[in-house]
Amino acid sequence: MKQTIEYEKIDEILAQHSNQKPPIVAILQDIQEEYRYLPKEIFPYLSEKLKVSIAKIYSVATFYENFSLSPKGEYIIKICDGTACHVRKSIPILDALRKELKLYEGKNTTDDLKFTVETVSCLGACGLAPVITVNDKVYAAMTPEKAVKLLNELRNGEGK
Numbered sequence: 108m109k110q111t112i113e114y115e116k117i118d119e120i121l122a123q124h125s126n127q128k129p130p131i132v133a134i135l136q137d138i139q140e141e142y143r144y145l146p147k148e149i150f151p152y153l154s155e156k157l158k159v160s161i162a163k164i165y166s167v168a169t170f171y172e173n174f175s176l177s178p179k180g181e182y183i184i185k186i187c188d189g190t191a192c193h194v195r196k197s198i199p200i201l202d203a204l205r206k207e208l209k210l211y212e213g214k215n216t217t218d219d220l221k222f223t224v225e226t227v228s229c230l231g232a233c234g235l236a237p238v239i240t241v242n243d244k245v246y247a248a249m250t251p252e253k254a255v256k257l258l259n260e261l262r263n264g265e266g267k
């Protein structure tokens with residue numbers, strides 16, 4: 108599903124940064140907050156508005172791990188695969204969620220843009236391993252069964 112870009116929104120974001128030397132990172136952060144990723148169409152537009160080359164903007168966008176160039180789901184589920192979580196069986200949780208959502212390595216987001224499933228290294232809550240987060244809310248001591256139950260709650264609009 109393709110998202111429509113509202114260039115007025117991008118202009119609003121640019122206006123908020125207009126009194127500074129183009130703070131590309133901050134602008135990209137705001138755009139990503141709005142769209143949950145950085146749509147490719149914005150690069151030429153930003154380049155023209157900011158008088159900065161597309162290559163420069165692109166290099167900033169790809170330098171920071173937090174920026175995504177592909178669309179993300181409404182719910183971003185992160186499965187910790189740091190050491191503590193890995194030994195407590197985080198991978199079966201990942202496998203169960205991927206199976207439920209028909210996702211696989213290389214396809215992290217459902218076609219309806221509802222869910223993104225990704226792995227992260229240590230979330231800093233090793234005592235609660237294995238840990239997953241849904242839009243940054245932490246769920247401790249997960250199992251594949253609990254994760255699928257949580258997924259179904261999210262699908263039904265519960266668990267927000």
Ligand code: FES
Nearest residue numbers: 187189192230232
């Ligand atoms: S290894 Fe998962 S929270 Fe630290």
